[in-house]
Amino acid sequence: MNVSSKPVRNGLSVDADREIRQQFAAELAVERTRLLYQGSRIPTLFMLLSGLASAVLMWNERQSVWLSGWLLTLVLLAVLRLIQVSAFNLALPSRQSKPHWRRMFLLGAAASGLTLAAGAIALVPADAFIQQAMVFGLIAAAILSASVAYAISLPAFLSFALPCLLPSVSYLLGSGHEMLRGWGLLAAILLVALMVVALQVNRLVQRSLLQRFHNLALIQHLEQAKLQSDGLNLELAHEIEQRRRAERELRQAHDELEQRVVQRTRERDAAGHALSESEERLGLALEASELGLWDWDLVTDEVHHSHLQEIFGIDPQEVTGVLSHLKPRLHPDDLPALRRALVEHMKGLTDGYQIEYRVRHADGHWVWVEDRGRGVDRDAEGRVVRMLGTRRDISHWKNREEEQRLSAMVFEAAHEGIVVLDTDYQVLAVNRAFSQLTGFRAEDLVGRLVNDIVGDRESRQRYSQIRQEFEVSGSWQGELISSRKNGELYPQWLQLNAVRDRQGQVIHIVGFFADLSARREAEERLRYLSQYDDLTGLANRSLFKERLHQAGERARQSGRSLALLHIDLDRFKLLNDSLGHEVADQLLRQMSRRLTQAVPEADTIARLSGDEFAVLLDSYVSLSSLARTASRLLAKLRVPMSVGGHELVVSASLGISLLPENAREISTLVSQAGMAMQHAKHLGGNTFQFFTDNLQACTVERLQLENQLRKGIEQGQLEVFYQPKLCLADDSINSAEALVRWRRPEQGLVSPGDFIGLAEETGLIGAIGEFVLRKACQQARDWQRQGLADLRVSVNISVHQLRKGNLTSLVRQVLDETGLPARLLELELTESQLLDNVENVITTFRQLRELGVKLAIDDFGTGYSSLSYLKRFPVDYVKIDQTFIRDLSVGGEDAAITRAIIAMAHSLELKVVAEGVETQAQMDFLKSQQCDEVQGYLISRPVEAQVFVELLKEQAATLWR
DSSP, X not given: OOOOOSOEETTEEHHHHHHHXXXXXXXXXXXXHHHHXXXXXXXXXXXXXXXXXXXXHTOOSTTHHHHHXXXXXXXXXXXXXXXXXXXXXXXXXXHHTSHHHHHHHHHHHHHHHHHHHHHHHHTSOXXXXXXXXXXXXXXXXXXXXXXXXXXXXXXXXXXXXXXXXXXXXXXXXXXSOHHHHHHHHHHHHHHHHHHHHHHHHHHHHHHHHHHHHHHHHHHHHHHHHHHHHHHHHHHHHHHHHHHHHHHHHHHHXXXXXXXXXXXXXXXXXXXXXXXXXXHHHHHHHHHHHTOEEEEEETTTTEXXXXXXXXXXXXXXXXXXXXXXXXXXXXXXXXXXHHHHHHHHHHTTSSSSEEEEEEEEXXXXXXXEXXXXXXXXXXXXXXXXXEEEEEEEEOHHHHHHHHHHHHHHHXXXXXXXXXXXXXXXXXXXXXXXXXXXXXOOOHHHHTTOBHHHHOOSHHHHHHHHHHHHHHHHHSEEEEEXXXXXXXXXXEEEXXXXXXXXXXXXXXXXXXXXXXXXXXXXXXXHHHHHXXXXXXXXXXXXXXXXXXXXXXXXXXXXHHXXXXXXXXXXXXXXXXXXXXXXXXXXXXXXXXXXXXXXHHOTTOSEEEEOSSSEEEEEESOOSOXXXXXXXXXXXXXXXXXXXXXXXXEEOOOEEEXXXXXXXXXXXXXXXXXXXXXXXXXXHHTTSSEEEEOOHHHHHHXXXXXXXXXXXXXXXXXXXXXXXXXXXXETTTTEEEEEEEEEEEEETTTEEEOHHHHHHHHHHHTTHHHHXXXXXXXXXXXXXXXXXXXXXXXXXXXXXXXXXXXHSXXXXXXXXXXXXXXXXXXXXXXXXEHXXXXXXXXXXXXXXXXXXXXXXXXXXXXXXXXXXXXXXXXXXXXSEEEEOHHHHHTOOTTSHHHHHHHHHHHXXXXXXXEEEEEOOOSHHHHHHHHHTTOOEEESTTTOOOBOHHHHHHHHHHHHHHHXX
């Protein structure tokens, strides 16, 4: 029996109520239209009668036409309405529901209202009260009649009342007659009253219609329900009969089921007893195997497990959910693999779930767990909802696996050869290093006895002896000569150790061996390097000293003479810096071969340091033969050679000392040869010098001078003198060159030629150059403050200052400290120094030029710079060297060179300064050639700062006179 579950309201279901409302909503609209047409006859006739009466009351000759038209319109509207009512009544109910009937009625009502309004506005006289009262009364009566009849529908009422009253009210209220305004006010009140009445009438009609239609629908629904109830009663009677028949069959089945239940109970008791015994045995087995059981409900995430305390050290009450409690304890590196194994099993890709992962123990360490399980229950869609499984702690096995893996890794990765033997000396395993060292692969040796592998008889006897010693002591080590698979012999270091079990019985023998070939070669290499130079193959300093002492002993015993030649290559550091170390090494190797070829009679040829060599001659005939040998050696070294794509000519400086003529001790002999070599280098190089007592005195004096110079710099003994420069354009002193002087307390002024070279050799030139730069800038700034003319001061720069790389920053710092404008500072660098690292000099000059400092090339014409180099240097002045000025004559070569230098410099937009001018003829010639500036003794010697000021004042006085 089917019973509707839909809610019921007022005896009807919601759907039935909705259908009723939809049905009578349409019928209500039709009924409204029917009532409008039925109730419109009387208002139409009343309006027609009112219009006739109003026409009679307002009739006069002047308005006859308008009244006739108005009355005719009313009659026409009334006839049309009556025809419309008759047509509606004759139409079928289905046709009456069409919306055009309603629209036609509303249109007629609006036309009627406008017609009445037109009569009230246009035809009623403005000053006849009696006529106004009667006509307005008749029209109002017609309006009341129609409004009440049309109130059934608010649209119908409004379509009649608003066109009728709104224009009339507006017209009367806006009229100039006070009486008409009164009628307008009355019409407005009438409109409001009619709207109130219409709303009330519409509400009553609406309620009445709704109630009537609802009652009709309810009656209809009750009739349908009665029919349905009769049908359901018949179905119920049929169903009761079927249930009675089913109850009889059920009683019979129940009796049979009781008999089966009794039988199944007996069987279940027996099975339960067996299951209890099985569970007991399973529990004992699980206890023995240390397996923990788990039962996981994937829907609720509940899990039941055993041995959780034993495996994880966790109270089982703390872990009731896999995802909520157990998952946070898993090692993050194992989560992806665990998730993948679970997903594959749940998708049916694997028969079971098995994974090894780590879980954090309660005390903080990680426990390795082996987890096995299987899905035992799935839902209707095939998804796993329950899983059963076991887990156990496998940390011990994991640790053993890790130890075994590390042992295997160490076994294979060891650089030493390892062989594992059993107690019968049969090979069980060899590592990779063993195969690499001996050439035997593992498959060549495994399973074979050591005696079968050893080839010759002597080796077998040796291994038999080793076996006897090993069995006595349990270990053995020593050096052997063994052979590789290809028959090559090699030295081997072998160590045998016994591996014992817990009872102390030997179960394996492990042999470690190393190939000593590389060690022997390394020892030989170290022995060679300890005595010979690796680059040149010559004897090194250590072997040279040993050979020198041996030769000295032989010389003393035999009474013969011994000669030591100390050789140093000229300008080698410049070649090393400019061409690179690789080219320099090739040069040293070729020089070493030339030394060996040039002096075949030498007892020892050694390389002492970078570019210093020594030749030891155990015996010589005479000093002249030594001189010829030295000359031949220097000539051989000076022969051009090709190194790294460069053709080089390298000379050398050579010093010779003799034993016993010059020295009695070996150490003295070495130092004397060094002194002689240094003296040869001071003479310009490419020569040799014998050691003499006078040379030693000069060397000692030079050392003393160096120490005194250092002390003089520290104690402020240096002074700066200034040599004026004369501008030939106006014969005025416009600049000065700053020159350093050393005033020693006892000796007085020291010539620059006596200490500048020494300062360059010892590196003191850097400190001297910085002192002169600061002092000159400070003095020029003082002259500027004293109101003297802006004098440009020139300072010489050494190549040592350029090589340090901080010249630009030093000049910037000094200018900032002294406040001297950069344009008043001029830096001079000799032409020969420009060729020392050209690119570095150009970069530094450009930086100085950007500061505003003036730059000059000193001693121009004495170097080897080309015109292309000169164009690249950003300089302002070129100073002609005094060697060209000293012998200057009109037709001489120096005059031609000077003239060419001036013309070339001017073509490059450079100014020319001539130094060393001592005669008026020289200055006249320079002035005729348009030289820019001159300096020399003709103008003034270098003088102190105060004397230079006096010169400036004398010049100023001369100009004023």
